[in-house]
Amino acid sequence: MTVQGKSPVRAIAVVSLIAAVTAILSWIPTWSAEFALGTIYVFVVTSFAASGVFLLWDRSTGRTGWAMIVAAFCYEASWWWTWPPEWEIGPAPLISFLFGYWWFAVGGLALLRYPEPVLSRRYERAYFVYFAIWIVGVKLFIAAVSEPEWAGWNPHAWWLTIVPNRSLFETASAVFKIGIIVLALVLVVLLLLKIRRSRGLERADSLPVTAAGIAIGFLGSFYIAAQLFHLPPPVTDALRTITALTALIAPIAFLISLTQRRLARSSVADLVVRLADCTSLKDVQTALREVLGDPTMVLAVQASPSHYVTCEGYPLTGGELARWRVPMPSGNGRTVAVLLVDHALRRRSDLVRSAAVAGGLVLENGLLRDDLAAQLAQVQASRRRIAEAGLAERRRIERNLHDGAQQLLLRVMSSLSLARHRAQRGRDPSAAIETAGNDLDEALAELRNLARGIHPAVLGEMGLQPALEGVADRMSIPVTLDVTADRLPDPIEETLYFVICEALTNVIRHAEAGHAEVRVTLRDDTVVARVTDDGRGGAGFDGGSGLAGLRDRVETLRGDMTIATGGNGTTVTVVIPCE
Amino acid sequence: MRVALTDDTVLFREGLAALLRELGIEVTHQADNERELLAGIADDPPDVVIMDIRLSAHGAEGLHAAESIRRRHPRVGILLLSAYAETAYAVRLLEGGATGVGYLVKDRVGRVEVLEDALHRVAGGQTAIDPEIVQRLMDRPSRQRPLDLLSGQERKVLQHMAEGRSNNGVAEALFLSQKTVEKHILSIFKKLGLEQQGHDNRRVLAVLHWLQG
Numbered sequence: 109m110t111v112q113g114k115s116p117v118r119a120i121a122v123v124s125l126i127a128a129v130t131a132i133l134s135w136i137p138t139w140s141a142e143f144a145l146g147t148i149y150v151f152v153v154t155s156f157a158a159s160g161v162f163l164l165w166d167r168s169t170g171r172t173g174w175a176m177i178v179a180a181f182c183y184e185a186s187w188w189w190t191w192p193p194e195w196e197i198g199p200a201p202l203i204s205f206l207f208g209y210w211w212f213a214v215g216g217l218a219l220l221r222y223p224e225p226v227l228s229r230r231y232e233r234a235y236f237v238y239f240a241i242w243i244v245g246v247k248l249f250i251a252a253v254s255e256p257e258w259a260g261w262n263p264h265a266w267w268l269t270i271v272p273n274r275s276l277f278e279t280a281s282a283v284f285k286i287g288i289i290v291l292a293l294v295l296v297v298l299l300l301l302k303i304r305r306s307r308g309l310e311r312a313d314s315l316p317v318t319a320a321g322i323a324i325g326f327l328g329s330f331y332i333a334a335q336l337f338h339l340p341p342p343v344t345d346a347l348r349t350i351t352a353l354t355a356l357i358a359p360i361a362f363l364i365s366l367t368q369r370r371l372a373r374s375s376v377a378d379l380v381v382r383l384a385d386c387t388s389l390k391d392v393q394t395a396l397r398e399v400l401g402d403p404t405m406v407l408a409v410q411a412s413p414s415h416y417v418t419c420e421g422y423p424l425t426g427g428e429l430a431r432w433r434v435p436m437p438s439g440n441g442r443t444v445a446v447l448l449v450d451h452a453l454r455r456r457s458d459l460v461r462s463a464a465v466a467g468g469l470v471l472e473n474g475l476l477r478d479d480l481a482a483q484l485a486q487v488q489a490s491r492r493r494i495a496e497a498g499l500a501e502r503r504r505i506e507r508n509l510h511d512g513a514q515q516l517l518l519r520v521m522s523s524l525s526l527a528r529h530r531a532q533r534g535r536d537p538s539a540a541i542e543t544a545g546n547d548l549d550e551a552l553a554e555l556r557n558l559a560r561g562i563h564p565a566v567l568g569e570m571g572l573q574p575a576l577e578g579v580a581d582r583m584s585i586p587v588t589l590d591v592t593a594d595r596l597p598d599p600i601e602e603t604l605y606f607v608i609c610e611a612l613t614n615v616i617r618h619a620e621a622g623h624a625e626v627r628v629t630l631r632d633d634t635v636v637a638r639v640t641d642d643g644r645g646g647a648g649f650d651g652g653s654g655l656a657g658l659r660d661r662v663e664t665l666r667g668d669m670t671i672a673t674g675g676n677g678t679t680v681t682v683v684i685p686c687e
Numbered sequence: 688m689r690v691a692l693t694d695d696t697v698l699f700r701e702g703l704a705a706l707l708r709e710l711g712i713e714v715t716h717q718a719d720n721e722r723e724l725l726a727g728i729a730d731d732p733p734d735v736v737i738m739d740i741r742l743s744a745h746g747a748e749g750l751h752a753a754e755s756i757r758r759r760h761p762r763v764g765i766l767l768l769s770a771y772a773e774t775a776y777a778v779r780l781l782e783g784g785a786t787g788v789g790y791l792v793k794d795r796v797g798r799v800e801v802l803e804d805a806l807h808r809v810a811g812g813q814t815a816i817d818p819e820i821v822q823r824l825m826d827r828p829s830r831q832r833p834l835d836l837l838s839g840q841e842r843k844v845l846q847h848m849a850e851g852r853s854n855n856g857v858a859e860a861l862f863l864s865q866k867t868v869e870k871h872i873l874s875i876f877k878k879l880g881l882e883q884q885g886h887d888n889r890r891v892l893a894v895l896h897w898l899q900g
Contacts, residue, residue, distance in 0.1 A: 526705055
């Protein structure tokens with residue numbers, strides 16, 4: 109059926125008409141006795157068929173629509189037992205007997221897999237295989253061991269009788285019904301599991317349909333249980349009517365869900381209007397997030413040919429890089445930005461791509477282009493500063509090694525040379541050996557200090573608190589510590605450590621302070637570090653202060669660093685989010 | 688022998704001075720930098736100046752200082768010491784004029800005989816290139832290497848030649864007759880496609896260039 113793309117109205121009308129007319133005709137013998145139930149019956153058949161066509165028209169749901177159309181006609185056949193004996197001729201009773209329950213299986217399949225075009229889990233597929241085996245196999249077996257009249261049909265109807273056996277028939281029928289109850293309840297469980305694992309937009313999409321499936325599964329199993337335990341006819345009749353009414357929920361749910369999705373698609377049009385008002389990349393990101401219903405979506409801009417950063421200039425995290433990358437082509441076809449979208453939105457790829465195109469077009473306009481350029485300039489400056497700071501740091505380490513430990517060790521070497529020379533000539537080498545020993549001591553101390561400056565071992569092994577205790581102990585003024593004992597991600601611990609060390613070094617060098625205080629607290633996934641002194645103030649990011657380089661490091665972690673300084677001291681504050 | 692020491696780290700300089708004195712070498716001057724050294728030796732030049740190649744935080748000022756010394760005191764030998772064995776430094780030094788220059792890694796203070804030998808060669812107007820540098824050049828992998836054409840003995844001769852030894856020096860080091868050494872050298876130059884250089888030190892430079900590729 110190639111209804112997609114065109115208006116579905118004609119196809120829906122044709123299929124619904126066929127379904128409605130056949131349903132009305134098959135209810136003819138019962139209209140006078142059961143008018144209300146008949147009306148529900150006609151509605152269920154018609155709406156199943158109509159929603160099937162509607163689903164086929166929405167190309168993203170695959171063949172789920174066919175399942176609903178098949179379910180419509182199976183449902184229709186499942187009620188032929190209401191016919192008078194004179195209608196129950198030829199194959200009709202056997203068809204109703206064998207295929208009546210198929211509406212439940214095939215409809216359940218449609219409900220479980222919507223809005224995906226296929227079942228995603230192996231156990232779900234296995235479930236439907238068992239379901240099919242059960243309703244075909246057991247029904248065939250029952251037909252083989254029974255006469256049509258035992259099942260309430262005209263004795264002259266076509267049947268598959270091989271060895272009629274009344275008690276076997278009774279037992280098999282009961283077992284069949286118990287099986288159906290179990291299968292119906294398992295369907296409920298599968299639907300609940302599906303709700304549990306779905307997220308965001310996907311959950312909103314499938315919720316109405318899944319809820320309908322759960323309701324049908326429950327009430328269907330009640331109804332069959334009522335039959336099985338031969339509850340009084342009023343109860344069975346009422347449950348039958350309620351189950352029929354519940355079945356109506358399924359097509360309505362499909363309709364609601366599909367309408368929601370069409371509305372979302374039309375919101376791209378609203379998006380274009382909204383984007384026109386955006387003055388920053390962040391605005392664009394916010395608008396796209398809302399339209400796509402993905403609050404974690406990231407608009408990433410190209411900082412270099414192979415490198416993207418968030419629109420706030422942060423480097424992308426591993427999780428963000430693993431997302432679905434949708435290019436945002438600009439007017440001239442160049443990709444200046446990408447959207448990093450939750451993979452769940454892949455099935456709405458048309459919507460996502462339209463949104464990306466709409467977003468890409470506005471990135472060309474003046475204000476946003478300026479914002480983009482400004483952001484990138486900032487990113488590049490920051491990356492350059494980080495690279496330069498890294499280089500300067502390496503030079504410093506080399507210089508320290510060269511001037512410190514290396515020279516000491518060379519002197520150890522010359523002292524030992526000297527000692528050997530003396531010993532060979534029978535003179536006392538002990539003074540030279542002692543010098544060598546002292547120099548070795550000193551060299552080791554130098555190396556330890558240097559190693560600590562590169563990366564203090566205790567930080568990686570024990571965390572920020574013990575590492576900072578060591579730092580405080582080596583300071584020449586008293587330092588009060590109030591540091592969380594929680595372990596933080598390595599890059600955060602390391603950055604905080606160096607910021608705090610640098611801030612404390614500045615305090616000692618410049619602030620003429622009598623006392624300093626370090627406070628590191630973790631609250632609501634955000635770590636706040638504060639170094640306060642009571643000195644003469646005047647600290648800043650300029651003038652070769654190591655804090656400027658460290659601010660860049662803090663910013664790559666999406667954090668923020670501020671310095672408040674005045675006559676009665678300085679406070680350096682770092683705030684970093686921890687995921 | 689009389690030497691002047693220039694090194695911006697007092698620590699090492701004093702250690703070296705003690706060692707040299709122990710070897711019976713007179714340390715006439717100690718200086719922090721080029722200017723101090725030139726002022727110090729102006730009236731009373733030593734036989735050899737031992738100088739750190741890095742005289743400040745910036746880099747290889749020692750090379751510059753070597754040129755100044757050579758201009759003012761052509762007869763003073765120059766032995767540069769470096770914390771790192773860098774071929775580029777050695778070649779630069781030799782290119783500046785190859786009489787009485789040497790380039791040693793500072794670690795050689797641990798091997799008195801190497802240090803002494805180098806000092807004497809430099810004082811005698813010859814060349815002394817750190818064995819580590821030559822060894823590393825000869826061990827360089829993956830080049831079109833006619834070096835493989837050399838016999839084991841020839842390779843040893845080449846190594847000593849590259850370190851700056853004269854024919855005589857090579858002969859002494861390898862316990863060979865001078866004639867044998869000359870034969871080897873002739874063969875080496877032929878195999879490597881090098882032109883015979885009359886002067887010992889120009890020969891060192893040619894060999895180093897060749898080894899550098």
